[in-house]
Amino acid sequence: MAFHTFEKTTTMKFQPFLLLLFVSSLIFAQEHSHTSSRVITFPDIPGYKTLKTDLHQHTVFSDGNVWPTIRVMEALRDNLDVISLTEHLEYQPHASDIPHPDRNRSFNLALAEAKDHDLLIVHGSEITRGAPMGHNNAVFIQDANKLLNEKAEPVFAEAKKQGGFIFWNHPAWYAQSPKGTPVLSDFQKERIKNGELHGIEVINTGDYAEESLAIALENNLTILGTSDIHGLIDWDYVEKGHDRPITLVFAKEKTESSLKEALFAGKTVAVFNSLLVGKEENLLPLLKACIVVEEALYIDKTSILKVTLKNVSSSDLIFENQMPYTFYSSSPVFTVPAESTKTLQIKTLEPLKSVNLTLKALGAYVAPKQHPTVTWEVKIK
Secondary structure, eight states: OHHHHHHHHHHHHHHHHHHHHHHHHHHHHHHTOOOOTTOOOOOOBTTBEEEEEEEEEOOTTTTOSSOHHHHHHHHHHTTOSEEEEEEESSOOTTTTTSOOSOTTHHHHHHHHHHTTSSOEEEEEEEEEOOTTTOEEEEESOSOGGGGOOSSHHHHHHHHHHTTOEEEEOOTTOTTTOTTSSOOOOHHHHHHHHTTOOOEEEEEETTEEOHHHHHHHHHHTOEEEEEOOBSSOHHHHTGGGTOOOOEEEEEESSSSHHHHHHHHHTTOEEEEETTEEEEOHHHHHHHHHHHEEEEEEEEOTTSSEEEEEEEEOSSSOEEEEEOSSSOBSSSOSEEEEOTTSEEEEEEEOSSOOSEEEEEEEETTEESBTTBOOEEEEEEEOO
16 A cells, blocks of 8 residues: 555656656757748759858847847758858947957857758858948858958958958848939949959849849849848748748859859849749749649540649749640639649640640749740640
8 A cells, every 4th residue: 555655656746747858848849940831942953953042141240139040040940051141240239238359250150050950151241331332241251350441442352362252232222222223333343343243132131123133134243132131030021921032053062162153153043932033044944943744634535735733942933825825714824833733724726745835934034024934845645
């Protein structure tokens, strides 16, 4: 009887402990889990890996509101391949609370957090000036401390010396350009001439500036899209129904050297939700890879061809029919939802063995107001 009493008492004493252990384990797992239902996905294209990057982010080490480790966790939840924490070199509003004479500190903290994960952390900083110089990011730098200089020209020269890839941030930002349109000043022209400016943001936060795209094309600058996140990705994007803006970089492999080579070569597409912006030679293979023809067959004994398309990307893709054939029971403008399918019924008028599915991608831009047209050769059963 005494034994049973002891056993019962001991069990009762351990029950709260076991419950606490279970709850603690659950909380720990949730806090350290990097899985999410919001993953951003895009397919590789022939000969290249498609790297999902966000090269413009901030933390409390400049004017952001989170610790660098949070940026790493967010990137893992979003299924990104590469991030850069580009803290303002000169603008340090939290300096009285977080004094840090070492401008590399944010990068080092993020690097340590990412060491056990398949995420590249690229060393970067933001060079902060008023118009006409504006804000610029330098990534692939070696030492951010050496970029601290009152004069802008030596900063760009030092970033180039360190092997940096430098791009112009939000050139249409109304705080710098009151008309909301970028102005290519003599300062930027000189930087381009000196090999000290290599890219330009055409998408920053929720803003797409087609004038920036025109500047990119006219000056052979790499096209970029970034979140420029200061708060939480969840608050600023996900809870508003958006993915963060990113740059897809088409690299030979997932390494920093290959990424750098691809950025300097301009092999990019900027993405924000269903908006895709890039040079035609980069956009066309991406769009072709995003759509997979799952089925193509005629309905019974008719000349109506049923084609099922699967979108393997996380962006809704909007198309307009450009074929000589029209659709049965469908609008010529349609959407293939992200990671879902759409079935078209094409009136070919006579049975065919194959058909060229030719569509204009209305959500994509290869130049201001210019959409690319994509063709898939469809073999018919």
